[in-house]
Amino acid sequence: MNKTLLLSALLAAGSLYSSAADFQAPAIYPEACFQGISPNGRWLAASLNGTVTILDLQEDKRYDYYETGSYFYTEGLGNYVSNVGVVLGGTTTNSDAAYWENGEWHSLNVPNPDMSNLSCGITPDASRIVGSVGTAPVSIDGDNLMLAPAYWDRLPDGSYSDAKLLPRPELDFTGRVPQHITAISVSEDGKTVGGQIMDCQGTLITPIIYIQDAEGNWTYKALTELINPQNIQLPENPGESPAGPTIEQFMTETEKATYDKAYADWEADGYDYSKYPNAADYISAEGYAQYEAAYYAYIEEFNAWNEKFMAFSDTYWEIYDTAIPFIFNNVCMTPDGKNYYSTGEVEDNSDPFAWPPVSISTPYAISTSDWKATPVDTQGRSLSVTSVANNSTIMLCNGVAAVPMEGYMHTNGTITPIKDYLHSLSPELKTWMDETLKIETETGYDPDTFEPIYGEVYMTGMLLASADLQTLSMWNNDPLGYGFCKGYLFDLKQYGGISGATADASGADVAFDAAGNLVVTGDVTSLQVYDLSGRCLFAAQAPQGTVNCPLASGVYVVRALTPAGAIVRKLAK
Secondary structure: OOOOOEOOOEOOOOOOOOOHHHOOOOEEEEOOOEEEEOOOOOEEEEEEOOEEEEEEOOOOEEEEEOOEOOEOOEEOOOOOEOOOOOEEEEOOOOOEOEEEEOOEEEEOOOOOOOOOEEEEEEOOOOOEEEEEEEOOOOOOOOOOOOEEEEEEEEOOOOOEOOOEEOOOOOOOOOOOOOOEEOOOEEOOOOOEEEEEEEOOOOOOEEEEEEEEOOOOOEEEEEOHHHOOOOOOOOOOOOOOOOOOOOHHHHOOHHHHHHHHHHHHHHHHOOOOHHHOOOHHHHOOHHHHHHHHHHHHHHHHHHHHHHHHHHHHHHHHHHHHHHOOOEOOOOOEEOOOOOEEEEEEEEEEOOOOOOOOOEEEEEEEEEEOOOOOEEEOOOOOOOOEEEEEOOOOOEEEEOOOOOOOOOEEEEEOOEEEEHHHHHHHHOHHHHHHHHHHOEEEEEEEEOOOOOOEEEEEEEOOOEEEEOOOOOEEEEEEEOOOOOOOEEEEEEEHHHHOOOEOOOOOOOOOEEEEOOOOOEEEEOOOOEEEEEOOOOOEEEEEEOOOEEEOOOOOOOEEEEEEEEOOEEEEEEEEO
């Protein structure tokens, strides 16, 4: 059956390919895990093992910051690179909510500098920074909110204001105190902020979106319906378990002093467990009877508490089975603030013997107008969102631990492997990718012999794109052993960049039908069909309706010229 494989994003009007003379090979950066790119494509940031690298592409400058002593550099978590050279990160192991500008790092003002503080997202003009401030020491021993959402505004002198807290819920969806409530990514006007709520148990994450109105007032929306879509009612939370009594509590002062000395002597003698002092031997019969009575009362109280706790816990895990388990710190806002993107990770139980367990990652788009959450169609692939451009084109990756790491582009409902898109831009670029990114590696195993199967794959990896999609960066792990990772920078302006349109204003389009003919709709003045190496195999002038295309089955790039410009499709015949 013939079908459309890729309704790829389009090239701008003009020729399909650049000439060999104009071809500029992508730049290669060893040991550069690109994690941030400015919306205008001028600034790039990479982070690896306590070091941060910042690139100014316009001035061709590179700034490297290496781990030294107490300094352990980290990058921001959201859209943390601005257009004007302000880059967010941290400069200590405790994360100090810092920003970099003009070759220097500066700490932001926070309520509790000794706690963990994070600067995560920044507007393109650097007028507003969003992040999280520490509200309690990092600990799982008690129910404390450890991070609260905040923002900083730039002052006339170029510095930043004190942290201003964003409004937030006091409790998570279970009615307990959450561990974290964060602010990670911000729209270009600074008035829409995306974050997450990590529940009290540290297991389920609720997306939260903060919006500032024209009067400067903030409101928030916590998407609890994504965590509990069936609105399952939790029973009463019984709180912390009751504490049991100890024998020492019922000793007299003399008995306690005698026991403490015996214990100290036992420690001093080298912890001989055959001589361990049993507290029951140092208390009177009357005192021990009081302890026993208290202990049996505790057992009764604990059993009553445990019955309530198990009912609460069983219902919690029932909710977990229906929830979208979002990935921690994976938040991307569209520049216009109209959509919030994050990735849900669901365990794949298709193979009960798989170890370690396999998870399927699916990105979700949440509209800030109606709060509707829509899964991104990844055509069965496990992919996470890495960046979002102006026209809601999404960059995706199959995971840092994957071999090979592969990047994808999703636009207007269609997903395209980035290698296929880049191949279609230029035969010279395809040759460069063949020589640079293509490797032979294990791709599976023979189910009968269990022998490995080898094949050629492209190491594309984690993608980031500028807001206008004219600059594309990627990094991948390096299975050939030349280094931990490699970064690549693609200047797509030489090919016209990536366009998010799927047809021109008149509705012109082209596709293959089931018989392998080209079907032309709208006003198309000419079309050409290319193979993936860039050779023109078929052309037609003023095609209308069904056009016979005498080519073998395969994948082709079809370019149709319309009065509004060029349409490019990668199609299967």
